[in-house]
Amino acid sequence: MNQEKNHRDERSVMKQVCKQFHFKPQHMQKGPRNVWQVFDGERWFALKSTSQSADTLALIHDITDQIHDSGYPNLLSCKKTEQNETFVEHEGKCWYLTPWVQPQESQEFDYNPEALVRSLAIFHKQAEPLVSEHVDRTKQVEQEQIDRWKGYQAKLSEYQEVVQNRDYKSPFDKVYVGQIDLVDRLFTFAIKGLERFVEAESGVPPRYTLCHGHLHPSNVVRDDEQFYWIDFDDAEIDSPVRDLAIFLRRFQHRNLDPDEIQHLIEVYESENQLSPKEKKLLAIYLSYPENVLRLAHKYYDKSRIMSESDAVVQLENKIQQMHALFDVVKRLWKAEPQTGQTGRTKPTKKSTKAAAAKALSKATKGAKTAKPTKVTKEAKVTKETKITNEMKPSSQGESEQDLDPEDMNRD
Incomplete structure (x- = not known):
């Protein structure tokens, strides 16, 4: 009633x-x-x-x-x-x-990531001059965010302790403990990088734009002609690399190769060039192991809502993505600045309707691609899972320890 x-x-x-x-x-x-x-x-x-x-x-x-x-x-x-x-x-x-535009189910998500990231870059570029009068609403990195990341890192360590105290370790447990050291070290680098950013720049990014704040495949819809970004309820005035990092982490249904991820960054930069400091900030955000963290939380803290087989397949995919992003992080961190490039960019002028339409023609053309190959739920999970030894960083001999957060201020 x-x-x-x-x-x-x-x-x-x-x-x-x-x-x-x-x-x-x-x-x-x-x-x-x-x-x-x-x-x-x-x-x-x-x-x-x-x-x-x-x-x-x-x-x-x-x-x-x-x-x-x-x-x-x-x-x-x-x-x-x-x-x-x-x-x-x-x-x-x-x-x-x-x-109303009908959202697609995540398994049916079939957009061209190049078109999406180009569109995102154009959005950021056009929003930049529009936020210049709202300095009172700008967001910066503060100790609260660093402490929150430290809390998440501690949670991952708690999961590891739980697993180590088990007499019987599940297939998911074995994959998790086999990779937790790398996840933890990357987390440490991300946290130290943010701390250095706050120390060197007072947490203030080189420039601001309007960031969506919650980019996810479920927040993109399409009709017969076009795709649309929706749900800007959490939008904030922040660094464009915050959105870009979230995009690269969450729109990875098929791009697990570091060269393909790097290519998406280059597509973004073809419309909205990043400064050296922005690339370092992007590297820090990409080091944050969000996807592994979320899956571990779902597996260990929530009632089992997925089969063991599905959980292991998802974890293997997310670890593979983590290694690919790790390779990109090293490239971004060690990249030399381009001639004439500075740490801070000037606001761009408003684009005219003609210029915007011309720029977006590239972003909207061929926005739909063939659907990615699905991993079957029947994927067999055996005790002989060898992901721990098989998935190594693509640049042998290098580790995240080579990435010195003290280089944050280097241009």
Whole structure:
């Protein structure tokens, strides 16, 4: 009975919110991730609430609307109220309305990563001059983030201790303990790198832009013509390499080769050049073993929600990715600065509609690729798993200890 009443109350709220958008829904239904699908008789819209403050959401929408209006095609425009607002405040939440595009399941994600990273670079470049007047909202690395990373590193050590005290070690345990030393050393490098960054630069990056903050395959949708970045609720004014690092870690359904990852960085730089200090900061963020950490947390702290076979296959893939990223980190850290390149870049001028359209033609062409080969759930897990000995850093004789965080200030 209570559930039915809650459902009626929710629908009543939806109708009141839609009314402020001068929108009378003829049909509404709960979509994925608590997004409501509403139909006006001609087309479907996505109605979403966010806990983001009204002033922050207004700033995000103002920047994204300007970029969209300049000709950038990979954003969905928000429907506006009669007062020309892009959201409605109701009962302590902000609601906004965009055209509905059906999200694809993660296993069906088949976008061209080159098109995505090029689009991301263009977005960052166009947003950069638009955030220059909002220095009070810029984000910088602080001790809180370093302490949080240290806590995560300690958690990985706790998992290792649990495994070592077991009489019987599962196949996942064996793979995990075989690689934990490298994961721990990379984590240490990432933490020391951030500490050095705070010491040398006060945690302030060379430049700022609007970062999505939560890039993930589930936050990219597409229709028959185009793909779109969605869900900017967590967007922040931060260094562009924060977004780029997240992209390179999370959009790795097939690019596990360091040369391919390096190529994606070069594609990004073809639209938005990175300074030497930004490349070092990118190396630090890429050293953060997020994917191994998340999987270990899921395996050891949560009720078993995957089979042992699936867990081992996922861990092997994430460790393979970690080694590939490790190779890229070494390249970024030791790269010599290009002639005439400085540690800080000047804001670029706003792109015209023609320039934006021309630049994005490369990003949108061929955005869809063949689906990656799926790993079958029936993949056999045996005691003879040899990933520990087989997966070595591609540059033999080098280790993460060769990467000195003290080099952070070297240009």
